[in-house]
Amino acid sequence: MNDRVLRVIVADDHPVFRQGLRASLSAENDIEVVEECGDGPTVVARATTARPDVVLMDIRMPEMNGIEATRAHHQRGAGHAHTDADDVRRRRIGV
Numbered sequence: 001m002n003d004r005v006l007r008v009i010v011a012d013d014h015p016v017f018r019q020g021l022r023a024s025l026s027a028e029n030d031i032e033v034v035e036e037c038g039d040g041p042t043v044v045a046r047a048t049t050a051r052p053d054v055v056l057m058d059i060r061m062p063e064m065n066g067i068e069a070t071r072a073h074h075q076r077g078a079g080h081a082h083t084d085a086d087d088v089r090r091r092r093i094g095v
Contacts, residue, residue: 009035009050011043011066012058021056040064044072 008025010033012018022033034050037043039062047055055073059066 004030006031006054007034007050007052008032009037009043009047009052009055011037011040011055011061011069013038013061014058038062040066040069040072043069044076047073048076 057066
């Protein structure tokens with residue numbers, strides 16, 4: 001049995017959506033939402049200090065969109081970044 005807790009940041013500019021996603025994820029014993037962010041620059045800054053396992057990132061956010069924020073997060077040495085765009089590409093090529 002794995003007792004590891006998955007650390008997650010929820011990034012979306014809609015507070016109600018963010019709070020709902022946090023509530024759903026927090027109901028799981030093995031998931032901890034460590035941060036909520038409403039814009040790209042905040043995600044990049046908080047991900048650097050919170051060191052999450054996963055960032056659930058909205059693509060359309062103010063100041064810096066989710067793709068730009070993912071790129072900036074990755075450039076800071078944060079490891080592999082996965083975006084909604086990756087999912088779309090995989091579905092298109094059937095992976």
